[in-house]
Amino acid sequence: MTTWPTPCSPSPSPAPKATPRAIAHALQHPHWAPYLGRRSCVPDEPFLLRAHVADPVNELRHRVPLSREPARPAPETVPVTFLYEQAPTPVPDTEVDTLTANDYPVSFAQHRRGHRTRRIYRVEHRLAHTLTCPSRQLTDQLIAYCLEENAA
Numbered sequence: 063m064t065t066w067p068t069p070c071s072p073s074p075s076p077a078p079k080a081t082p083r084a085i086a087h088a089l090q091h092p093h094w095a096p097y098l099g100r101r102s103c104v105p106d107e108p109f110l111l112r113a114h115v116a117d118p119v120n121e122l123r124h125r126v127p128l129s130r131e132p133a134r135p136a137p138e139t140v141p142v143t144f145l146y147e148q149a150p151t152p153v154p155d156t157e158v159d160t161l162t163a164n165d166y167p168v169s170f171a172q173h174r175r176g177h178r179t180r181r182i183y184r185v186e187h188r189l190a191h192t193l194t195c196p197s198r199q200l201t202d203q204l205i206a207y208c209l210e211e212n213a214a
Contacts, residue, residue: 086113111204112211119144123189127203130194139188146183159184 089096090113115121122144130140144150150158161182169176195203 083113089113111208114211119150123187124193125207126193127195127200127207128189128193129197129200131196136191138191140191140194141186142189144185144187146185147180149181149183150185153185153187156185156187 111126112121128140128142152158161184162179163182164177164179166178166180167176168178
C-alpha cells in the first residue's frame with residue numbers, strides 16, 4: 063500500500079484512493095494555479111496531454127511528439143531517456159540504471175523536515191525519428207495530439 067505523509071504528522075497516512083479519472087479531472091480543472099516548485103514557475107499549456115490512455119508508457123514511446131530538431135539525414139531512431147519509479151519490464155538490449163534520490167518527504171514540520179530515499183530507474187529507449195519536430199512547432203504538435211482524444 064502506498065502511503066503519503068500528512069503536514070501535521072511525521073508518520074505516513076494511507077494514500078487517497080484517487081482514480082486516474084479523478085486525477086485527470088483535477089489536472090484539467092485545478093482549484094489553484096499549478097506551479098513547479100516555486101509559485102513563479104507556472105507550467106505552460108497543455109498541462110495534461112490526454113486523460114484516457116490505457117498504456118501511458120506505450121503512448122509516450124510511440125505517439126507523443128518530441129521536442130528535438132530532426133537530424134539530416136534522419137536516423138531511423140533517436141535516443142530518449144525515460145525515468146521510472148518502479149523497475150521497468152526488461153527490454154532486450156537495454157540497460158537499466160538504478161539511481162537513488164533523497165526526496166520522498168516524511169515530515170513537513172517547520173524545524174524537522176525529513177526525507178527518505180527512493181529508487182529511480184533510468185532507461186534509454188530508441189524512439190522513431192518521426193516523432194521529432196522542431197521546438198518552434200512542438201506546442202502546435204502537442205495541442206494537435208491532445209485534440210485527437212477530444213475528437214474521438
